[in-house]
Amino acid sequence: MLTGCTGRPAAPVGAVAEVRVEAKDFTLTLSASTWPAGAVRIRFDNRGPDTHELLMFETGRPAATLPMRLDGSSVDEDSPRLHQVLDEQGTPPGESQTVTVNLAPGHYVVLCNMSGHYMAGMREEVTVG
Numbered sequence: 001m002l003t004g005c006t007g008r009p010a011a012p013v014g015a016v017a018e019v020r021v022e023a024k025d026f027t028l029t030l031s032a033s034t035w036p037a038g039a040v041r042i043r044f045d046n047r048g049p050d051t052h053e054l055l056m057f058e059t060g061r062p063a064a065t066l067p068m069r070l071d072g073s074s075v076d077e078d079s080p081r082l083h084q085v086l087d088e089q090g091t092p093p094g095e096s097q098t099v100t101v102n103l104a105p106g107h108y109v110v111l112c113n114m115s116g117h118y119m120a121g122m123r124e125e126v127t128v129g
Contacts, residue, residue: 016041016100023052023091023112026120030110037129041100042086048093052112052122056086056101063109063123073116090114105129 016039020031024047044054055075059066059082067079077084085108091097105128112122 015039018043020045021054021110022047023054023122024048026117026122028110028112028122028124030124030126033125034127035103037103037105039100039102040128041098043096043098044088044091045096046091046093050117051090051092051114052117053090053114054086054088054097054099054110055084055113056108056110056126058083058085058104058106058108060107061109063111063125066109066111066118066123071115073119074113075111075118077113086110103128 017036018041020043022029022045067076069076108126
């Protein structure tokens with residue numbers, strides 16, 4: 001069995017890591033802020049009270065300084081300074097979505113980009129690798 005720098009056993013080849021992201025009011029809660037590179041299954045639980053979406057960008061920018069749209073209340077998803085890796089279009093309150101993404105090592109930001117939600121604090125940083 002192989003071990004990495006953490007001393008924990010490495011995941012078997014072909015294994016999919018699992019993480020949880022919970023949205024509630026104007027917060028995102030992550031089960032971990034460091035995720036492994038490779039296939040990651042993300043369970044997104046919306047605890048309400050509004051519809052929330054889950055977006056993920058690879059970027060060197062801190063979560064609070066992403067480029068904004070002209071409206072000033074949402075992130076410019078088309079900015080060349082961001083590389084979008086996930087766009088879960090919206091999950092109604094009380095529902096969940098599960099998606100699998102293949103992540104390279106790097107710095108990522110997960111967020112809800114519904115109007116005003118990013119500005120209200122629905123953003124978290126993730127280190128992959």
